[in-house]
Amino acid sequence: MYAALTSGGKDSVLSIQMAIDEGFDVGYIVCVRPENPDSYMFHSSNLDAVRLIAKRGRMEYVEIRSHGRKEEELADLKSGLEQLPITGLIAGAIASRYQYERVGEIASALSLEIFAPLWQRDPEWIMEQVAKRLDAIIVVCAADGLGDDLLGVHIDDTMIARLKRISSKNRIHIAGEGGEYETLTLNAPFYSEPIHWKEEERHISPGRSELILDGLW
Incomplete structure (x- = not known):
């Protein structure tokens, strides 16, 4: 177990x-x-x-x-x-x-x-697996180049390309391993159904923005 x-x-x-x-x-x-x-x-x-x-x-x-x-x-x-x-x-x-x-x-x-199957794996491969297998959204941004406009954005091929562009300029880890951003996984193959919410709010402060989901179900 x-x-x-x-x-x-x-x-x-x-x-x-x-x-x-x-x-x-x-x-x-x-x-x-x-x-x-x-x-x-x-x-x-x-x-x-x-x-x-x-x-x-x-x-x-x-x-x-x-x-x-x-x-x-x-x-x-x-x-x-x-x-x-x-x-x-x-x-x-x-x-x-x-x-x-x-x-x-x-x-x-x-x-x-x-x-720990992701340990020292190629970050681009990991992100590709996330986009292909999960439905994950960005809920925290905490690095240069990651504005609050990214809150709630789904990790897909378009978002990965955007993260790569930001990384080339601001040297962030594209998988957010340095705490540059955080995600929440709304769905995965082992979920019986996706996660939903009723309301959301954004907390914006210097250097950090967060999407808070309320009424989760």
Whole structure:
């Protein structure tokens, strides 16, 4: 039995889908909810959607509360995971060695296998898979060249081409691995139906813009 770490973003949801495709028994979706929006490890945007993702995938939802302070949040994650009857952990890390190594340390301490199918894969290949297999939208922009006009835009071939152009000028990671942007996955093959919402609002501040979805269902 595997547990999947996810904030509902494209990378972790794609990793869950790849695990299911390979026959893994994914029984739990684990969401760490940090009080600190600038958490080193975990996203904080639109986390209410993760419970719905678990329901859509017929998985048990597990929420771990954390202050979001560096390193302490890892102890919170470990404490939450050691309560689960699992043998493995699924992570969506791409290139962040900080995230990958720390999740690996927790997995090792708990004698868990780790499945991170996107680790050090070509970012363009990852984005192509996201566009082909998922329906993901941008919900946070936090880098030069990424304006609030991108909020709510779906990750498709046109958006990928735009990210490449922005990357060539502003040197962003096209998959957002450096925190340049965050996504929410509205649909995936393992969902029983897409995620919907009733209302939305935009919070715009210097250096960061966020799309908040309300009335999720």
